[in-house]
Amino acid sequence: MRYLAFKLVLALLLLSVTPQLCVTPATAGERLDRTAREVLAPHKAIYNIEMISRRSSSQILNIHGQMYFSLLPSCEAWSTDHRFNLYYEYSDSAPMQITSDFTTYETLDGQSFDFSSRRKRDGELYQELRGSVARNQNGQGVVTYSQPVGLSFEMPAGSLFPMAHTAAMMKNIRTGQKIFSAVVFDGSDEEGPIEINTVVGKAVNVMATLQPGPAIDTTLINSPARRARMAFFPLASTGPEADYEMDVILHDNGVISDMTVDYGEFSVSQKLVALENIAGPACDDKTPAKLENPGKPDKSEPPQENPKRKMFRLIP
Numbered sequence: 001m002r003y004l005a006f007k008l009v010l011a012l013l014l015l016s017v018t019p020q021l022c023v024t025p026a027t028a029g030e031r032l033d034r035t036a037r038e039v040l041a042p043h044k045a046i047y048n049i050e051m052i053s054r055r056s057s058s059q060i061l062n063i064h065g066q067m068y069f070s071l072l073p074s075c076e077a078w079s080t081d082h083r084f085n086l087y088y089e090y091s092d093s094a095p096m097q098i099t100s101d102f103t104t105y106e107t108l109d110g111q112s113f114d115f116s117s118r119r120k121r122d123g124e125l126y127q128e129l130r131g132s133v134a135r136n137q138n139g140q141g142v143v144t145y146s147q148p149v150g151l152s153f154e155m156p157a158g159s160l161f162p163m164a165h166t167a168a169m170m171k172n173i174r175t176g177q178k179i180f181s182a183v184v185f186d187g188s189d190e191e192g193p194i195e196i197n198t199v200v201g202k203a204v205n206v207m208a209t210l211q212p213g214p215a216i217d218t219t220l221i222n223s224p225a226r227r228a229r230m231a232f233f234p235l236a237s238t239g240p241e242a243d244y245e246m247d248v249i250l251h252d253n254g255v256i257s258d259m260t261v262d263y264g265e266f267s268v269s270q271k272l273v274a275l276e277n278i279a280g281p282a283c284d285d286k287t288p289a290k291l292e293n294p295g296k297p298d299k300s301e302p303p304q305e306n307p308k309r310k311m312f313r314l315i316p
Helices: 004-013 025-039 162-174
Strands: 043-054 060-073 077-090 096-107 112-121 124-135 141-147 152-155 179-184 194-204 225-234 244-251 256-262 266-277
Touching: 060 266, 077 162, 096 162, 162 179, 162 194
Parallel strands: none
Antiparallel strands: 043 060, 043 266, 060 077, 077 096, 096 112, 112 124, 124 141, 141 152, 179 194, 194 225, 225 244, 244 256, 256 266
16 A cells, blocks of 8 residues: 555546547647646645544554645646655554655646655655656657666556646536546656546535635635545556545635545545645746746756755645
8 A cells, every 4th residue: 555645645636537538648738738727726735634534453543744735837837846744653563754755847738747756754765756757659658767767657648647637627527527537647656657537526615614724825715616536546456446535625726625535444634724826927828938947856866855944834
């Protein structure tokens, strides 16, 4: 089973898409360019993570912590940043702290994707991932990891990167499609592409149930929202059951205001505690302008720690 942090990354990045929208990388890029920049809200957020249920046989007694997430566009790509600070308590071993930094860079044309992450256990680095994906003219892709060296996966034609996947789901919702399936790669682990089956449920009035604190920009959540149920199936797995499932409240602007993740052995909740809008660039669709520092992961050097950065409580 993947670490919890990996799966919550997927929850924010990956939704679902109908097969007829997965035509070619060029189509995905056009959809991402026109739809995502106009509909999805650039933002940064903090979520509190807590265990809400567990089986009596589970060796995990408790999980709690926080996740920071940001979604930032440039005129040629979308960049995401995820930071986790999670504490695990076990019945048969000492408590454990897992921290991680994970970034992605997805071009608007749908042709390439870069990712980079560093994960620590009790302050000691135990995993580092870096890599990229490039598509050929037939829409197929090859995932190549520079760290660890030698690891690679094939992406079938029609598969998506995370932001194109999210934009396509929003388009499906608008056309009344409620059941979706897609193959997506996000670079959050070493398990390769994953199939996601999604069922979209009823509309939700979040403002009637949520009591937002002063750190939440209510203009971002005072928007149409729906419940969605997602099941995740790694392509490398041959088992019939989902690796895990989750319920989310998804807003039309791409913000997730609430989430519950069911791993079978235990479940956790992810509650929004801070949310802030990020101003996007003014772009000419015909001639995309490159920002000086769009946030693309450096594939040659590992992410650098900021010694002055405190563990997040409010939005950095």
